[in-house]
Amino acid sequence: MDYTIREIQPEDNETIAKVIRSILEEHGMNKPGTVYTDPTTDQLYELFQTPDSVYYVVEVEDEIVGGCGVYPTDGLPEGCAELVKLYLLKSSRGLGIGKTLLGLCADSALKMGYQQLYLESMPELSKAVGLYESVGYKKIESPMGNSGHFACDLWMIKSLTPAI
Numbered sequence: 001m002d003y004t005i006r007e008i009q010p011e012d013n014e015t016i017a018k019v020i021r022s023i024l025e026e027h028g029m030n031k032p033g034t035v036y037t038d039p040t041t042d043q044l045y046e047l048f049q050t051p052d053s054v055y056y057v058v059e060v061e062d063e064i065v066g067g068c069g070v071y072p073t074d075g076l077p078e079g080c081a082e083l084v085k086l087y088l089l090k091s092s093r094g095l096g097i098g099k100t101l102l103g104l105c106a107d108s109a110l111k112m113g114y115q116q117l118y119l120e121s122m123p124e125l126s127k128a129v130g131l132y133e134s135v136g137y138k139k140i141e142s143p144m145g146n147s148g149h150f151a152c153d154l155w156m157i158k159s160l161t162p163a164i
Contacts, residue, residue: 008055010045015064023087033151052112065092068101070109075146080116120152
């Protein structure tokens with residue numbers, strides 16, 4: 001499957017918000033305390049104008065099928081950013097796109113000066129958790145930072161190392 005990854009643009013806001021919410025609905029995670037009810041989900045382009053952040057969208061045949069980003073969430077330790085909003089429509093899973101996005105985000109985070117990436121998830125998203133583990137994320141015991149996503153009860157962190 002051919003796909004394109006690019007940085008989010010203002011006209012992508014509505015589509016990527018629908019993609020994210022549809023995936024949360026698919027997994028029964030459309031509830032408070034997740035990005036489902038987070039008002040920034042409708043304005044991701046604006047959110048990712050924050051310095052030292054980036055959000056990528058994935059397109060297949062000019063249709064947005066998902067995305068992932070890096071964000072300097074309040075309250076995280078210095079040198080640590082959050083990996084945020086990795087979502088792919090079912091038709092685009094299992095093809096290596098998620099792993100490519102994770103690598104791109106890690107490379108971008110390194111270029112922005114981060115040494116660690118933190119993420120929040122839920123056990124219900126076990127395939128995503130397996131993907132995170134496959135690229136070096138380790139589970140930790142408690143949340144970091146102030147994401148506001150209190151429904152997330154699985155937390156992971158990865159130390160970033162430059163590609164050789």
